[in-house]
Amino acid sequence: MLQDLFPRDHGKYEESRFGGELEAFADWLAAQGHLRHPLRLHLHRVRTVLDGCERFQPGRMFKEEDLRQAFIVPGPGAYLYLSTGRIFTRFLAATGRLVSIERTDAQSLLRCRYHHYLAEVRGLSQQSLKQHGTTVGDFLSRGLSADRGLSGLTAADVEAFVQIKSRENCRHSLQHIVAHLRAFLRYCGDHGEAPGGLDIIDTPRVYRGELPPRALDWTTVRRLLASIWRRSPRDWRDYTVLHLMAYYGLRPSEVAALRLDAVDWEAGTLRVDQRKTRSILVLPLAARTLRLLRRYLQVGRADSDLPQFFLRIRSPIGAINHYGIIDIFSYRATRSGLPLDSVSSYSLRHAFAMRLLRRGVSIKVIGDLLGHRSLEATCVYLRLDIDMLRTVGLPVPGIASVEGGDHV
Numbered sequence: 001m002l003q004d005l006f007p008r009d010h011g012k013y014e015e016s017r018f019g020g021e022l023e024a025f026a027d028w029l030a031a032q033g034h035l036r037h038p039l040r041l042h043l044h045r046v047r048t049v050l051d052g053c054e055r056f057q058p059g060r061m062f063k064e065e066d067l068r069q070a071f072i073v074p075g076p077g078a079y080l081y082l083s084t085g086r087i088f089t090r091f092l093a094a095t096g097r098l099v100s101i102e103r104t105d106a107q108s109l110l111r112c113r114y115h116h117y118l119a120e121v122r123g124l125s126q127q128s129l130k131q132h133g134t135t136v137g138d139f140l141s142r143g144l145s146a147d148r149g150l151s152g153l154t155a156a157d158v159e160a161f162v163q164i165k166s167r168e169n170c171r172h173s174l175q176h177i178v179a180h181l182r183a184f185l186r187y188c189g190d191h192g193e194a195p196g197g198l199d200i201i202d203t204p205r206v207y208r209g210e211l212p213p214r215a216l217d218w219t220t221v222r223r224l225l226a227s228i229w230r231r232s233p234r235d236w237r238d239y240t241v242l243h244l245m246a247y248y249g250l251r252p253s254e255v256a257a258l259r260l261d262a263v264d265w266e267a268g269t270l271r272v273d274q275r276k277t278r279s280i281l282v283l284p285l286a287a288r289t290l291r292l293l294r295r296y297l298q299v300g301r302a303d304s305d306l307p308q309f310f311l312r313i314r315s316p317i318g319a320i321n322h323y324g325i326i327d328i329f330s331y332r333a334t335r336s337g338l339p340l341d342s343v344s345s346y347s348l349r350h351a352f353a354m355r356l357l358r359r360g361v362s363i364k365v366i367g368d369l370l371g372h373r374s375l376e377a378t379c380v381y382l383r384l385d386i387d388m389l390r391t392v393g394l395p396v397p398g399i400a401s402v403e404g405g406d407h408v
C-alpha cells in the first residue's frame with residue numbers, strides 16, 4: 001500500500017520505525033473511503049509526528065493524552081495536524097491500541113451512567129442520544145452553581161437556565177431542550193443525584209399553523225436550480241438533490257436514504273423509503289429526471305461500491321446524511337444571490353405541494369405524495385394561499401346576485 005501511494009518516497013515510510021503502523025493506517029484509511037491525495041497527507045503528518053516523538057514506541061499502546069499533545073504543531077498548518085491526530089486516534093481505537101483518558105470526576109461518571117440509561121433502558125437512537133447529551137452538558141456547565149453542585153440544585157437554578165436557553169433558541173427548539181432537561185432531572189431525582197420534583201418545568205406552547213407558509217414561489221425555485229452551473233461533480237450532485245426535493249417533494253432524510261437500486265430504469269420509477277410514516281412510496285419519474293439521474297451517476301458520483309445514491313464529495317467518501325442534504329440547500333441558497341436568508345430546505349417541499357394544488361390536484365393525493373397520515377398535516381403546507389382560496393369560493397345560499405339587480 002505504501003509503495004503504491006508513494007512510488008518515489010515509499011522507502012521513507014517503510015524504513016520508519018513505525019512502518020507497520022503506517023501501513024496499517026493506510027489500509028484503514030482506504031477502507032474508510034479516504035481519497036488518495038488526503039490519504040497521503042495524513043500519512044505524511046503521522047510519520048512526521050511519530051518519528052519526532054520519543055514517548056511513542058512501535059508495536060505498543062498509545063495514550064490518548066500523549067497523542068493530543070504530540071499533534072499540537074505550531075505554525076499555519078496546526079489545524080491540519082490536529083485533524084490528522086483525531087483520525088489517527090480513531091484508527092488506534094478501532095484496532096484496540098488506544099489507552100483512553102479515564103474520566104473519574106463525578107459529573108463525567110453521571111453523564112456516562114445517564115447515557116447508558118438512555119441507550120439501554122429507553123432505547124434512544126444515536127442522534128437522540130447526541131441531542132440529550134448536548135443539553136445535559138450545557139446544563140452542567142452553565143446551569144449549576146459551582147459551590148452547590150447537583151445536590152444543592154434549586155428550581156430557581158433550573159428556571160434561570162431555561163431563561164438563558166430561551167434567549168438563544170426559538171420556542172420550537174426550546175420545547176426539545178426542556179424535554180431533554182426534564183428527563184435528566186427526573187433521572188437525577190430518582191437516583192438521589194439531585195432533589196426530586198425539579199423536572200416539573202413549564203414548556204413553551206407551539207400551535208399548528210402559527211407560522212407563515214414556507215413555500216417558495218415556483219419562479220424562485222427555478223432560479224435557484226438555474227444558479228447551479230453543473231460544471232463539477234459537486235454541482236451535479238447538488239442540482240440532482242434539489243431537483244428531487246423540488247419536483248417530487250422528498251424530505252432531506254428521504255433523499256439521503258435513496259439507494260442505487262431505488263431507481264427502476266425500465267419502469268421509470270423511484271422507490272422512496274418514507275422514514276417518518278414507515279411506508280414505501282413508488283413515484284413515476286419524468287424522462288427529464290431519468291436523464292438527470294443517469295448524468296449524475298456518470299459525472300457526479302464518486303467511484304464507490306457503496307449502495308447509497310448520494311455520497312459525500314470530500315474525503316472520506318461515504319453516504320451523506322440528512323444534515324448534509326440540508327447543508328446543500330443552505331450552501332446553494334447563499335451562492336444563488338436570491339433572498340433566501342430565512343428559508344429552510346423544507347420550503348422546496350412546500351413549494352411542491354403548492355404547485356400541485358394550483359394544478360388542480362386534490363388535497364388527498366397531495367397528502368399521499370407527501371407521505372402524510374392526515375389531511376390536517378397536508379393543509380398546514382397549503383395554508384394562507386388567498387389567491388387559491390378565491391378560485392374555489394362557493395356561493396352563499398339565500399344571497400342573490402347584486403349584478404342582476406336583485407336585493408337581499
